Amino acid sequence: MTTLAVDCMGGDHGPRVTLVACRRFLDTHPDAKLLLVGLPDALSSFSHPQAQVVAASDVVAMDDPIEVALRRKKDSSMRVAIEQVKSGAAQAVVSAGNTGALMAIARYVLKTIDGIDRPAIAGRMPDFKGGGTTMLDLGANVDCTPQHLLQFAVMGSALVSVLDNIESPTVGLLNIGEEDIKGNEVIKKTGELLRTAAKSGDLNFYGNVEGNDIYQGTVNLIVCDGFVGNVALKASEGLAHKISETLKNSFTRNILTKISAIFAYPVLSDFKDKVDHRRYNGAALLGLNGIVFKSHGSADDVAFGTALNRAYDAAHHNLLERVRSRIAHAAPLLALGQSDASA
């Protein structure tokens, strides 16, 4: 039996979206159980034999400063959901709430795994063939040392091996050229560390990759600092949104274009499925003593359902143990990295 704790109040839409996704999830996962965390009034309409409501008296708003979420809302649905993982009542938690607050509370409640300095956010970018490239960090860490990036590579490899069932995922280091001499000092030093890690069997290091490799499926995992990762993620989201908006406007401009849209409908619908970002929702917060998944705040029920599925798969296949054992295997190198980084 795998149990997930769900912060039902998080995201732009709250229970209106999360409960719909939870019901669909339960109907397709007879071996799963959900702890629905939120204001009892907001969840009272929901009833399912595999679900149980856990009351919280407060809600973290999407624009709450981290300080407020962490210090003043100690009985928020987000925090109570995370505490279900801490206590062992659930094996994973899913929230569509404020990312900064989720990371801060998860870190405070669960603490980081031994050997990991900083948790990171790992998301999946589409390759337009149904698969995808996992990328981290997507915004938790704005300044990273080579050792941090090595830790991300090791944790990310564990995530890909669990969720994509790839035993030895290929790892690329995001850079501005393929050659080893490219990039700034941190990136060059990271390249050296990752090559050493490949030799000791801790990683399957491919080498440097560039921005266009994200969507080409060149590697299974791309490692970068959270500043670069966040900019690349948001630039991509913004561009994809603009392109689909332009296509939609082109087809709805006048009566003639609307008629042509009817003829093109099956093709447009197939295209829409292929580029559907909702199938990629659900980022993992890695490096914590517990499995935490973050859904996009604007997720609809389909997208939130993807995040639930990913959290379930991660819990069901023991992500935490896989991360811990990979970290333990890489311990000598992580320690070496540490002394190098501070040198």
Next chain:
Amino acid sequence: MTTLAVDCMGGDHGPRVTLVACRRFLDTHPDAKLLLVGLPDALSSFSHPQAQVVAASDVVAMDDPIEVALRRKKDSSMRVAIEQVKSGAAQAVVSAGNTGALMAIARYVLKTIDGIDRPAIAGRMPDFKGGGTTMLDLGANVDCTPQHLLQFAVMGSALVSVLDNIESPTVGLLNIGEEDIKGNEVIKKTGELLRTAAKSGDLNFYGNVEGNDIYQGTVNLIVCDGFVGNVALKASEGLAHKISETLKNSFTRNILTKISAIFAYPVLSDFKDKVDHRRYNGAALLGLNGIVFKSHGSADDVAFGTALNRAYDAAHHNLLERVRSRIAHAAPLLALGQSDASA
């Protein structure tokens, strides 16, 4: 009379593309003159009253190391074309060759403007309404101090005011959140410098922007370091390519989808025009004592023509004088930035 020097040998296609674009450019610019630089044999078929061939005996290959391009190919078409600007024979140079080589040779031959430590690459990203957002640096500088970023902001403002005819362009600082407290130390310090520059009338600073703002036209100019800018640019190029490939495949999958493409043709063609990256080709190398434009290596004749037009507009409207006068106006602040940055 505005004269451009064109490196006709550069890019993936060389004269086959550059000469077609040059002829169209000349036919639409009766007041312009072109110096066509390259191997005489490769250019012998071209004749036009406003064009003149300048011989070079060598060509920088797309994969030549910078060292080879700079030290061993002293009579390359790229270098001879840049020298036309140095000597005053041309007011601007355009090349589709190897970016690293172009920057290195241009810097060596032309030197940087007083007050500028490092040249930067400024490109235009589409806003899907026919306009665009100028962004720099796109890859010349992997490590930047706040002072470098201030220099980029000042130079970029001059470029936008010349090419987009906006007297006081809005400037955004690329970050991972809107609030002033977001980002790493370099970015926070840069935010302070840009706010000071806004007070002294050197800039029209909007504040922080995020990755998704690139395509929304939130500001006229976005400033970032070359590592982040290059990753954002290449990720966007890769994503746009994948989306258009997927759309094309959807419409050509079988006889039925091909028929629907016929009905949808006018709409798809309109869409293609709107997202046509060729209309955004031509990045400016800013901070040099001369106007240098870089075309994408894979540019076709339409795209190369855009780069020629942009270089012409920049030369015709005295970009260099605009950059110098803005740098002079900001001199006290640039000096202040310098001492702060080294503190």
